[in-house]
Amino acid sequence: MTELASGSTSQRELASESTSQRNTESITVTVNGHAYTADCEPRVTLADFLRHTCGLTGTHLGCEHGVCGACTILVDGRSARACLMLAVQADGATITTVEGLAAGNALNPLQEAFWDNHGLQCGFCTPGMLMTATELLADNPDPDAAEVREGLSGNLCRCTGYDSIVRSVLDAAQRMRG
Amino acid sequence: MKPPAVRYARAGDVREAVALLAEHGSDAKVLAGGQSLVPLMSFRLARPSILVDINRIGGLDRIEQDNGSLLIGAMARQRDVELSDVAAAAVPLLPQALRYVGHVTIRNRGTVGGSLAHADPAAELPAVVTALGGELVLEGPGGTRSVAAEDFFTGTFTTVMAPDEVLVGVRLPRLPDRTGVAVEELARRHGDFAIVGVVAAVHLADDGTVDLVRLAASGVDSVPVRLHAAEAALSGARPTADVLEAAAATVDASIHPADDVHAPASYRRHVARLLVQRALGAAVERSGVER
Numbered sequence: 001m002t003e004l005a006s007g008s009t010s011q012r013e014l015a016s017e018s019t020s021q022r023n024t025e026s027i028t029v030t031v032n033g034h035a036y037t038a039d040c041e042p043r044v045t046l047a048d049f050l051r052h053t054c055g056l057t058g059t060h061l062g063c064e065h066g067v068c069g070a071c072t073i074l075v076d077g078r079s080a081r082a083c084l085m086l087a088v089q090a091d092g093a094t095i096t097t098v099e100g101l102a103a104g105n106a107l108n109p110l111q112e113a114f115w116d117n118h119g120l121q122c123g124f125c126t127p128g129m130l131m132t133a134t135e136l137l138a139d140n141p142d143p144d145a146a147e148v149r150e151g152l153s154g155n156l157c158r159c160t161g162y163d164s165i166v167r168s169v170l171d172a173a174q175r176m177r178g
Numbered sequence: 179m180k181p182p183a184v185r186y187a188r189a190g191d192v193r194e195a196v197a198l199l200a201e202h203g204s205d206a207k208v209l210a211g212g213q214s215l216v217p218l219m220s221f222r223l224a225r226p227s228i229l230v231d232i233n234r235i236g237g238l239d240r241i242e243q244d245n246g247s248l249l250i251g252a253m254a255r256q257r258d259v260e261l262s263d264v265a266a267a268a269v270p271l272l273p274q275a276l277r278y279v280g281h282v283t284i285r286n287r288g289t290v291g292g293s294l295a296h297a298d299p300a301a302e303l304p305a306v307v308t309a310l311g312g313e314l315v316l317e318g319p320g321g322t323r324s325v326a327a328e329d330f331f332t333g334t335f336t337t338v339m340a341p342d343e344v345l346v347g348v349r350l351p352r353l354p355d356r357t358g359v360a361v362e363e364l365a366r367r368h369g370d371f372a373i374v375g376v377v378a379a380v381h382l383a384d385d386g387t388v389d390l391v392r393l394a395a396s397g398v399d400s401v402p403v404r405l406h407a408a409e410a411a412l413s414g415a416r417p418t419a420d421v422l423e424a425a426a427a428t429v430d431a432s433i434h435p436a437d438d439v440h441a442p443a444s445y446r447r448h449v450a451r452l453l454v455q456r457a458l459g460a461a462v463e464r465s466g467v468e469r
Contacts (some may be wrong), residue, residue: 042186042229045216064179067219072283077282078257084216088186089209089233099426132283153368154281 027091032100032110040087047071047082050097058098058127069155073097079135098127110134110172119168121159128155133169141177145170181219185228186313191235192317192344198230200319200342206230208344210232210253213284230390243268252291254361268352271359275302278361282370291345297337300371300397302333309377309394310403310419312350318343331401357381358465363452372397373441374449378457388412398433398450404464405432408454417462426455
């Protein structure tokens, strides 16, 4: 971490960048059924757009370089890492974030299965786990444990040891098959 | 960990993308799937002045068969190629290798052209295109040109592409029916870049001798390496265990691995030889099956 911190950009540099080369694009993105239109600098990632412009902070940012999977969302129905997309690229796209899973206070079957099987401890990775598992179960409604592990292998969890997450997804698959 | 300030232009067609690149020179960068470029920008390892987004150019995502070859547009998403019946029928090595590229979420966005233009020497797609003697199609201000895979990659993250050229697609020769294919990789975790990777395709004649063999390795040099000596050792021979071992023994002289934090060069040499033997064995075993 020290090495990354010493190589990172100073606040002053960030400030001068944003004033000297300011340019924005007007974009419209539909998130969880709600259309958001905003002026956006090209450098802004979709993750930051969702968190700061849309106020949807359920999409978590862990590594910000596509390794941890915490910021996974659905773009036009397919999973994507929101830190690896620029918001300007999502102009016109339909997005689902973790906030779009529950109907009000009613959790969906996947969320319920995470609750019942202790599929989370600190909860930081959970939004990414849920969004990745949403696509996994849509593609393969009856996965075995090995398929769930491979399907979630791009999402890091530092708490659970993964066993309870795998159990949650398998349980959710069963519930969703009815 | 935020990308630096950058300008953004969405190209409507390839000609416009080329014109934008010509106007801005080497400061401009083509944005395809962004799965390598965006993190490089976040790390400030890449600081383009302008991104030329080719995502909305129509027709660049095609996956089609034509005159005995498979044509894949540069913007074809890796996941779409992985799941494509057309790709699987023409070049079954491709979907098999793609399953090793990152994770589904990465492959949903990542593109075939992006991976080839990025030219990571450990990546799977450059190895497949090198093994099969594919042709990369480039468009620049002077028109279109094709470059053979072995001439395309010039070093780590570098290719023969000029700053004002766009990679528009890749053409791969169709593999004959009953060709066996195999991908063998050593990586620390599923989805990581390989320490060493090997891709192989083998076809047997009716008399049981090898009449087609294609073999390349990744992670063993600054570019993907076609293993010509090993191919020659196998070509025309009956693929017995001794012949496979002799073919694998030639690998040492074909590769130039480097020491890095993941593995010393000597280890990569050892692994490359083993994986070649395994990949050839698996490809032979899978050959002869109708697809």
